[in-house]
Amino acid sequence: MPKTLHIVVCAGIVPDPLQTLEPVTTPAGPGLKNEMVLPAVLDPWAASALYEAAALAAKNPGSKVWLVSLGPKAKLQQVMLTIAQRVPFELVPIDGPIGGFPDAHSTAQVLAETIAALPGLDRFRLLLFGGWESATRGAGVTLQLVGERLGITDQFQGVDQITLRDDGSFEVLERVEGGRHQVSICAGAPAVLGWATGNLAEPRNNPQIGMANMRTIMPALQKARPATLAANSLRYVSASLPKQQRTTRVVKDLSPDEIAAELAAWIGAE
Amino acid sequence: MESVLVLTQADETGAALTRASLEAVTAGLALAARLSAPLAIGIVAADATVAANSLASTGAKLLAVSGEAFAQPRYSTDAAACEALCRAAAATIVLAPASSRFNRVAAGVAHRLGGLIDTHITAIARQTLGAPGLASETRETDSLTSAVEATRWFYRQRIEAVLSRDVRPWFLLLDAGTHAAFTGQPAAVQVEGIAVQLSSIRTNVSGLRAPSQGTQTIRPDAKLLFVAGAGWTKKQPDGQTHVAEAGDLILGFLRTTSASLGSSKSLVDQGGEGQSVLPFLTHLNQIGQTGATPRHPKGLSTCCHGEEPHVVGWRFIAERRAISLDPNCGWTRGKADVVYVADAFQVIAKLNALLEDQAQ
Numbered sequence: 001m002p003k004t005l006h007i008v009v010c011a012g013i014v015p016d017p018l019q020t021l022e023p024v025t026t027p028a029g030p031g032l033k034n035e036m037v038l039p040a041v042l043d044p045w046a047a048s049a050l051y052e053a054a055a056l057a058a059k060n061p062g063s064k065v066w067l068v069s070l071g072p073k074a075k076l077q078q079v080m081l082t083i084a085q086r087v088p089f090e091l092v093p094i095d096g097p098i099g100g101f102p103d104a105h106s107t108a109q110v111l112a113e114t115i116a117a118l119p120g121l122d123r124f125r126l127l128l129f130g131g132w133e134s135a136t137r138g139a140g141v142t143l144q145l146v147g148e149r150l151g152i153t154d155q156f157q158g159v160d161q162i163t164l165r166d167d168g169s170f171e172v173l174e175r176v177e178g179g180r181h182q183v184s185i186c187a188g189a190p191a192v193l194g195w196a197t198g199n200l201a202e203p204r205n206n207p208q209i210g211m212a213n214m215r216t217i218m219p220a221l222q223k224a225r226p227a228t229l230a231a232n233s234l235r236y237v238s239a240s241l242p243k244q245q246r247t248t249r250v251v252k253d254l255s256p257d258e259i260a261a262e263l264a265a266w267i268g269a270e
Numbered sequence: 271m272e273s274v275l276v277l278t279q280a281d282e283t284g285a286a287l288t289r290a291s292l293e294a295v296t297a298g299l300a301l302a303a304r305l306s307a308p309l310a311i312g313i314v315a316a317d318a319t320v321a322a323n324s325l326a327s328t329g330a331k332l333l334a335v336s337g338e339a340f341a342q343p344r345y346s347t348d349a350a351a352c353e354a355l356c357r358a359a360a361a362t363i364v365l366a367p368a369s370s371r372f373n374r375v376a377a378g379v380a381h382r383l384g385g386l387i388d389t390h391i392t393a394i395a396r397q398t399l400g401a402p403g404l405a406s407e408t409r410e411t412d413s414l415t416s417a418v419e420a421t422r423w424f425y426r427q428r429i430e431a432v433l434s435r436d437v438r439p440w441f442l443l444l445d446a447g448t449h450a451a452f453t454g455q456p457a458a459v460q461v462e463g464i465a466v467q468l469s470s471i472r473t474n475v476s477g478l479r480a481p482s483q484g485t486q487t488i489r490p491d492a493k494l495l496f497v498a499g500a501g502w503t504k505k506q507p508d509g510q511t512h513v514a515e516a517g518d519l520i521l522g523f524l525r526t527t528s529a530s531l532g533s534s535k536s537l538v539d540q541g542g543e544g545q546s547v548l549p550f551l552t553h554l555n556q557i558g559q560t561g562a563t564p565r566h567p568k569g570l571s572t573c574c575h576g577e578e579p580h581v582v583g584w585r586f587i588a589e590r591r592a593i594s595l596d597p598n599c600g601w602t603r604g605k606a607d608v609v610y611v612a613d614a615f616q617v618i619a620k621l622n623a624l625l626e627d628q629a630q
Contacts, residue, residue, distance in 0.1 A: 017559040017579040023429050030431065044560045100424045105386055135426050135559065139389045141377035148378040154473050155345040157374045160553065173479065176370040179488025179554045181479045182343065187472040197553035197560070201539070232386055237419055237432040242585070245604040252597060252611045259610045260620035263570070264628065266591065267494060267527055
C-alpha cells in the first residue's frame with residue numbers, strides 16, 4: 001500500500017572531483033583557491049539520496065521531495081541547471097558559504113531551522129535524507145545533528161537500500177565494517193537516512209522535468225535567505241596539500257613472466 | 271584541567287572489544303599522559319565483564335552500559351548509552367573509534383551534551399600555548415595552557431588540516447589504523463555500571479547481510495588491496511571483451527593472496543547502466559572520491575588510469591604498484607612506486623599460476 005511521505009533531502013554542492021584543489025588562507029579561515037570559479041556538482045552521496053528520494057516518492061503517490069541546499073546562490077543556480085533535469089523536487093536554497101571548512105554544527109543549525117520552518121511539512125511523515133558524508137568536509141555528522149535538532153531518534157548512516165512495508169515500517173540496509181550491511185526494521189517515519197551509493201543509476205536528463213522544476217527553482221533562488229555560519233570555536237592551525245610525491249619506477253621492458261615474478265616476490269615480502 | 275573518556279564497543283562475539291576500540295584506547299592513554307589528565311574508558315556491550323578485564327592494565331576508570339538492548343548497534347539505544355557514559359565520566363575530551371556504530375551516534379551525543387565533534391581524526395597532538403604577548407621561547411611550563419590539536423583530511427583525502435577547539439566536551443572520532451591496538455594482561459577489574467533510561471525502541475536490528483553475489487571480497491585486515499579498473503571490461507586486442515575471464519583472474523588472485531578487492535566507480539557503475547560487469551563487484555568495493563579510503567600495507571592497481579579521483583582512495587596505502595597499458599597514465603606521475611606497462615590479463619594470469627605453485 002503506498003504511503004504519503006515527506007522527504008527532505010539535504011545536499012550541498014562541491015567542486016567537480018576532477019578539479020585541482022589548492023588550499024589558501026582567507027579572512028574567514030582556510031578556503032580553496034579560486035573556489036567561486038571552480039565548476040561545482042551536487043555532492044555525490046547526497047545526489048544518491050536525492051535520486052533514491054525521488055524514486056521512493058514516485059512509488060508512493062502524494063509524496064513530496066524537498067531539496068534543501070546551502071551554498072552561494074550563483075553556484076546553486078549553476079548546479080540546479082543540471083540537477084533539475086533529473087528528478088522532480090522543490091528547491092529550498094539557503095544563501096551561504098561554500099566549502100568544507102565551515103563548522104558542521106553551525107551548518108546543521110541552519111539546515112534544521114530551515115527544515116522546521118518548511119510550510120506543509122508533516123514531521124510524522126518525514127524522512128530526512130542526505131549523503132552520509134560530504135565530499136568537502138566529509139565529517140558525516142551534519143545530517144545526524146540536523147536529525148537530533150529535529151528530535152528524530154531513528155537514524156541510519158551509510159544506507160544503500162530502504163524497502164517500505166505495507167504497515168508503514170521499513171527495512172534499511174546500512175554499511176558496516178567488512179563490506180556487509182546491517183539490516184534494521186524501523187517502525188516508520190520520522191527517520192534520518194544518510195545515504196551511501198544506493199542502488200540506482202544516475203537518472204537521465206529529462207527536459208520536461210527540468211522545465212517543471214525551474215518554474216519554482218528560479219523564484220526560490222531569488223528569495224533564498226542569507227545565512228552566516230558561526231565558527232563555534234573551530235580554529236584551523238594549518239591546511240595543506242599532502243607533500244608525498246613518489247619516485248615512480250616505470251617498467252616498460254619486462255615480459256609478463258618477469259613482471260609476475262617481481263610482483264610475487266613483492267607480495268610475499270614482509 | 272582536561273579529562274579524557276574513551277568510548278569502546280564489544281565486537282560481534284560480545285566477549286571482546288573491537289580492534290578499532292583498542293586503537294582508541296591506545297590513543298586515549300597517550301593523550302591522557304600528555305595532558306596529565308585522568309582517563310576513563312566507557313564500554314557499550316551486552317555484558318562488559320570480559321571486555322573490561324582486558325583493560326585492567328590501563329589503570330583507567332572503567333564504566334559500562336550493559337544489557338541486551340545494547341547488544342546491537344542502533345541509534346536510540348547507543349546514543350542513550352554514550353550520553354550516560356559521557357555524563358558519568360564528565361570528560362572534556364571524548365575519543366571513540368570511527369566505527370559504523372559510533373559514527374552513527376557520536377554527533378548526536380555531542381549535541382545532547384552541548385559539545386562539538388570532529389571526525390576522521392588521524393592524529394592528536396598537544397600544543398602548548400603561552401600567555402598572550404609571551405614569546406614561545408620564554409614560556410614557563412607552569413604558566414602554560416594546553417591546547418589539543420587534531421589532524422584530519424578534507425575534500426576526500428585531498429587536503430590535510432590541523433584544527434583545534436576551545437569548547438568542551440570535544441568529541442574526536444579516530445580513523446581505524448591510525449594507532450596501534452592496545453594489548454595488556456587481562457585481570458579481574460571493578461567496573462562501574464551506568465544505568466540508562468530508554469524510551470520506546472522503534473528500530474530492531476535483524477542481522478547482517480553480506481553482498482548477494484556470494485563472494486566476500488572486502489577484507490579490511492588484508493595486507494594487500496587489489497584494485498580493478500574499468501579496463502578489465504573493455505575490448506581487448508582481439509576486439510572482444512573478456513569479462514568472464516577477467517572475473518576468473520581477479521577472483522583467482524584474491525583466492526591466492528587473500529587480498530581485499532577495490533574498484534573504480536566507473537567499473538561498478540556499469541552494472542547500473544546495463545553493461546556487462548564483474549558480477550561480484552558492488553558499490554561497497556568502490557574506492558576513491560566517491561568510495562572508501564581503506565588502509566592496507568600494499569596496493570596493486572590494474573586497468574585503472576590512476577587519476578586523482580581514484581588515487582584519493584589510495585591515500586593510506588603504503589606501497590603502491592600498478593599495471594597499466596598506458597605509459598602516461600596517472601600512476602606514473604608520482605602516485606605509485608612502480609608502474610608496469612603491460613597487459614593486466616597476461617600478468618595476472620602468470621602471477622596467479624606462480625602464486626598457486628608457491629602455495630603448493
